[in-house]
Amino acid sequence: MAQATDITLWEAIKNGVIKDNTIFKLALSLCPSIAVTNSLKNGVYMGAAVLFVQTMVNITISAMRKVIHPKVRLPIFMLVISGWVTVVNMVMAAMAPDVYKEVGLYIQLIVAFASILARAEMFASKNNIRPSMYDGIGMGLGFLFALTVISFFRELVGKGALWGHPLINAKPLLILVLPAGGFLSVGILMALFNWLDARYSTGKTAGH
Amino acid sequence: MHSEFTKMFELIIAASLINNFVFTKFLGLCIFFGVSKKMETAVGMSITFTAVMMLGAAANWLVFNKIMVPLDITFLKIIVFIGVIAGLVQASDTIMRKIAPALYYKLGIYLALISTNCIILAVPLENAAEHFSFVESLAFGLGSGIGFGLALVIMASIREKLELADVPAPFRGLPMAFIVTGLIALAFTGFSGLITI
Numbered sequence: 001m002a003q004a005t006d007i008t009l010w011e012a013i014k015n016g017v018i019k020d021n022t023i024f025k026l027a028l029s030l031c032p033s034i035a036v037t038n039s040l041k042n043g044v045y046m047g048a049a050v051l052f053v054q055t056m057v058n059i060t061i062s063a064m065r066k067v068i069h070p071k072v073r074l075p076i077f078m079l080v081i082s083g084w085v086t087v088v089n090m091v092m093a094a095m096a097p098d099v100y101k102e103v104g105l106y107i108q109l110i111v112a113f114a115s116i117l118a119r120a121e122m123f124a125s126k127n128n129i130r131p132s133m134y135d136g137i138g139m140g141l142g143f144l145f146a147l148t149v150i151s152f153f154r155e156l157v158g159k160g161a162l163w164g165h166p167l168i169n170a171k172p173l174l175i176l177v178l179p180a181g182g183f184l185s186v187g188i189l190m191a192l193f194n195w196l197d198a199r200y201s202t203g204k205t206a207g208h
Numbered sequence: 209m210h211s212e213f214t215k216m217f218e219l220i221i222a223a224s225l226i227n228n229f230v231f232t233k234f235l236g237l238c239i240f241f242g243v244s245k246k247m248e249t250a251v252g253m254s255i256t257f258t259a260v261m262m263l264g265a266a267a268n269w270l271v272f273n274k275i276m277v278p279l280d281i282t283f284l285k286i287i288v289f290i291g292v293i294a295g296l297v298q299a300s301d302t303i304m305r306k307i308a309p310a311l312y313y314k315l316g317i318y319l320a321l322i323s324t325n326c327i328i329l330a331v332p333l334e335n336a337a338e339h340f341s342f343v344e345s346l347a348f349g350l351g352s353g354i355g356f357g358l359a360l361v362i363m364a365s366i367r368e369k370l371e372l373a374d375v376p377a378p379f380r381g382l383p384m385a386f387i388v389t390g391l392i393a394l395a396f397t398g399f400s401g402l403i404t405i
Contacts, residue, residue, distance in 0.1 A: 030237040031326055075294065082287040090283065105233075108286050108333055112326040114238060179232050180393035187379070187386030195378035 009134045016138030023146035023186075024193045028115045033150060034182035036103045040163050043151025044144070045099045049088045049107055051140030054116055056084045058136030061124040068125070077120045082111045115139065154185050216347040223351025226400055229327050230359040231393040236327035240359065241385055243318075250364035251357075256318040258353025261331055263300070264293050265349030268332035269342055282336070289332050297322055327356060362392060 007015075020026060023033045036046040060080050061068075068076050089107050092100045100107070110116065119139055124132040155161055158176030160168035175181045229235045243253045268289050276282050301319050304312040322328055331352055335345040366388055375384050 028238060030241070031234050034237070035234040078290055078294070079287065082290050086283070086286055089286065105330065105333065105337075109235070109326045109329060111286055111290055112329050175394075178397065179234070180390045180397060182234065183386045183390030183393055187383045187390060190386065191376075191378040191383040194383065198378065 007131050007134055009137065012131070012134035012138030013141055014138070016135070016140070016142035017145050018142075020139070021142045021146060022115045022139065023143065023150075024190060026115065028118070029113045029143070030186075031109065032103075032106045033147060034179075034186055035106050037147055037151035037154055037182065037185075038158070038177045039155045040148070040151045042099060042103050043147040045092070045096060046103050046106060047140075047144030047147040049092065050110060050113070050116075050143045051137070053081070053084045053088055053110055054119065054140040054143070055133060055136035056087075057081050057116055057120055058124040058132040059129055060084070061120045062127060062129045062132035065125045073121075073125065074117075077117055077125075078111070081116055081120070085110045115143070150186060150189060153189065154181065157185075212343070216343065219344060219347040220351035220354070221402070223348050224355035224358065225396070226402055228355040228359060228396055228399075229330070229352055230356060231389070231396040233330070235330050236325055236356060239325055239327075240356075240363065240389075241382065244360055244363040244385075245367055247361070247364045247368060249318075250360040252315050253318050254353070254357025254360050256315045256322065257327070257356055258350065260293075260297065260300070260319070260322050261328060261353040261356075262346055262349040263296055264328055265331050265335060265345045266342070267296055268292050269335060269340075269345045272332070272336050273342075285333070285336055289329055293328055293332075327352065359392075363389065366392075 016022075022028050023030065032046055032050075036042045057077075057080055061077060064076075064080075085108065088110070089104070092107055093104065119135060123135045127135070152162070154176045155163075156167070157173050158178075158181060160166060160170060160172040173181075176185055223229075227233065230237070230240050239253070243249045271288060271292055272282070272285065276285065276288065297319055301312075301316065304316065304319070331349050332345075335348060340348060363385075367385065370384065370388070379387070
């Protein structure tokens with residue numbers, strides 16, 4: 001058993017949102033960051049789903065960590081993750097059918113998120129339930145934050161609207177809501193974060 | 209008149225060019241950005257991917273339509289598909305090591321990366337959602353594999369050139385890769401409307 005880390009909720013959130021942000025810093029789980037961010041609503045729902053799965057998986061793995069044999073731990077982690085993803089999938093399909101129609105496939109693919117498996121392996125399987133829960137909330141919020149920023153930018157510039165309500169009365173840059181625009185906006189936002197990072201601190205840059 | 213063969217051909221074209229997984233559905237991006245730095249790895253990865261994708265499509269189609277639909281447990285499809293794929297990858301790893309050690313030496317490392325990849329899982333999920341027949345599922349898997357390979361090879365050849373370019377500091381590395389992908393995706397939008405199914 002490795003040393004148990006005790007972190008506060010605030011530290012976990014700071015870590016997940018800023019220091020180890022899944023998308024902008026670690027560059028993991030990129031697929032949904034582009035696929036579902038063409039409108040703010042889709043981005044926020046997807047982020048919330050990931051927040052829930054990450055937190056519940058961390059709690060479950062942490063509670064079971066003493067009975068999981070190290071040799072079979074990865075298949076068991078996958079089973080736990082896919083169990084919780086199935087729960088989210090069914091809840092979303094029932095509660096928000098209009099959003100589910102667009103993001104359904106990507107909700108199911110949360111199973112294959114490297115970031116969720118990585119947190120279960122690196123943190124939850126070594127720590128008590130409370131810090132694991134905090135860690136899950138922190139990492140999930142970081143993901144939700146990234147998706148919100150990207151989708152805010154894309155819907156505002158690409159459609160001139162937010163959450164479906166038109167705001168700007170000018171011809172929008174349609175390309176940003178098209179698939180190609182997703183790659184462009186994530187690239188631009190990543191470069192912006194790198195630039196801010198280099199300017200205000202001496203942290204590492206994304207992708208390296 | 210649409211024969212079975214024409215339909216299959218259309219499905220392959222549609223999956224590889226029009227609905228390219230990388231450029232229009234944004235799947236497999238982690239691997240796409242991870243292994244597109246060198247041409248050699250890109251080619252190896254595409255071959256392994258296409259093979260596993262077809263195998264996965266076939267195995268999951270059998271499990272889904274012959275076991276899960278009769279038992280009425282289709283809501284478990286995420287868990288089952290992940291399990292089938294993980295088992296399949298493990299099995300092909302072992303078989304390849306015994307039968308073709310030379311091939312294993314070249315492509316084995318990619319196999320390990322594949323089992324938790326989202327494209328491999330997306331193919332059977334789409335097959336199930338679209339109610340494809342067995343042959344259609346295979347064609348869809350093949351088309352998706354070719355599409356992914358095409359994307360990887362295009363990207364790898366651009367990135368090899370990009371090594372020599374003078375990119376502004378904040379854009380170095382991943383941000384530039386994203387911008388390049390965006391531009392290729394823009395080109396791929398030109399394929400939309402080529403075939404309507």
